[in-house]
Every structure is written in C-alpha cells, then in structure tokens.
Amino acid sequence: MTYFKSLLLAGCAVLIGSTSVAQAETSPLAAKGKLPFSEDQRAAMEDFVRNFILDNPEVLMESVNRYRASEQKKQEEGAVSVLKQNMSFLSNGKHPQIGNPKGDITVVEFFDYNCGYCKHALKSVQELTDKDKNVKVIFMEFPILSPTSATASKWAVAANMQGKYWAFHQAALESTAPKDDANLAKIAQSVGMDVEKARKDAEGKEVEAYMKSVREFGDKLKITGTPAFIVGQEIVRGYVEYPAFQTIVDDERKKSK
Numbered sequence: 001m002t003y004f005k006s007l008l009l010a011g012c013a014v015l016i017g018s019t020s021v022a023q024a025e026t027s028p029l030a031a032k033g034k035l036p037f038s039e040d041q042r043a044a045m046e047d048f049v050r051n052f053i054l055d056n057p058e059v060l061m062e063s064v065n066r067y068r069a070s071e072q073k074k075q076e077e078g079a080v081s082v083l084k085q086n087m088s089f090l091s092n093g094k095h096p097q098i099g100n101p102k103g104d105i106t107v108v109e110f111f112d113y114n115c116g117y118c119k120h121a122l123k124s125v126q127e128l129t130d131k132d133k134n135v136k137v138i139f140m141e142f143p144i145l146s147p148t149s150a151t152a153s154k155w156a157v158a159a160n161m162q163g164k165y166w167a168f169h170q171a172a173l174e175s176t177a178p179k180d181d182a183n184l185a186k187i188a189q190s191v192g193m194d195v196e197k198a199r200k201d202a203e204g205k206e207v208e209a210y211m212k213s214v215r216e217f218g219d220k221l222k223i224t225g226t227p228a229f230i231v232g233q234e235i236v237r238g239y240v241e242y243p244a245f246q247t248i249v250d251d252e253r254k255k256s257k
Contacts, residue, residue, distance in 0.1 A: 103136035
C-alpha cells in the first residue's frame, strides 16, 4: 500500500513538472492566480488519480475505513463525556442491581428480553458476579425489538418493586415462550411474585416514567443495540463472553487505582 501511495504522489509530481511552463504561464486562470497549475495539468492529474483508484480500489476502502474509525472514535468520546455528566442517574437508587453494592467496579447492562445475544450475555453476567465479588451490576431495561419487549420490561420493573427482579430477570431471559402477559404472569408466579399486583404495577404511571427515564439515558449514550454495557467509564457495545468481560473489568479496576 505504501508503494502505491508513493507512486500516486510521484505521478502527480511528474505530471505537473512535465507540462510546459509556458502553457501554465499563458493560462488565463493561472495568470490570475486562481489555480496553482493549468487546466491541462489539472485534467491530467484527475485522469491519473481516477485511473489509479480504479486500478487500486483498496486505497479508497482504506480512506473510507479511516473515516469511519475517526467518526466512531468521536462518537465514543462524546458518549463517554455524556456518561461522566450523567453518573448521578446510575446512583439514584431506582435501578435493579445485583452483586456487591459497594463494589469497586460498576457494570451497567442495557438489554432486551427478546434479544438472542442478551440471553447469551446473561451467562457472562452470572459468571462475572459469581467469580468477582467486588462488582456491582445495574440493569437498564432497554426494549427496542418489539412491543412484547416493552411488555416484558414493564413486568421486570414491577418485579423489582417486589424485590424479585433477579429471579424474574433470569427466568424471563431463559424462557423460550413468547413474552406476552400470560406467559410473563406464569414466570412471575414461578418466582413467588404477587401476580395481580405486578400486573397492575406494570401498567402504572410509575413504571412508565421509569422506563422513559432509562430510554432517555440510553439515547444520550447513543445506545442503538443490545446488549450494551458500561464498565467503569468504558462503553462496550455488543455481546462479550465471560473471559473477555472479566478482562475489561480488571482493566477498568487498574485505571481506577
């Protein structure tokens, strides 16, 4: 790739140098100082560059990839900045959580009950909290896939109001049944919830307001898919298996010391 770039620059230099100085001097535009080279020189350069890209399309792809990487970096830096400005939202005491309440690293998960990768992520979270006793995990209901995703999240928030969140959360993610009211009621009953109270709470204003606040928080962080995690002050987008998950946690722990 370096060879091709050098060739491109050299070719442009040769084209500029090989066109007659007299031609450049007599060009009206060049004479007025509007162009550093004549129209003929410009046309020759454009042809050379066009042919070079056609013959070496990987140059264009590298440019596109660099641009995408640059834009993604800017987006992530912006999201981390927003996260730092909104840390109080995570510590308001309203969110369901497991693990060590005083853990030195906080993990936040955005998820959808109909998300296949979120079902896999459940195992990572379970293993993380089983093996790392100094981690706190906060759950963010982020239903984006279907109306039944929102239904399941409302029941989950209602479960949290009864102190049954973790049991309900695991059962709902592990269940292969449709996430409708009938099946969610069965899950609620299986984990010892007051089903009728949960049904009423799930449709109440308090749950609705809470769900809206979580969605707004996720939107500020540009969360567009699930699962997504916040580990310390790093945003991790997508499913991560336990070994890599633990490595990220350990790295964040080192940064905080």
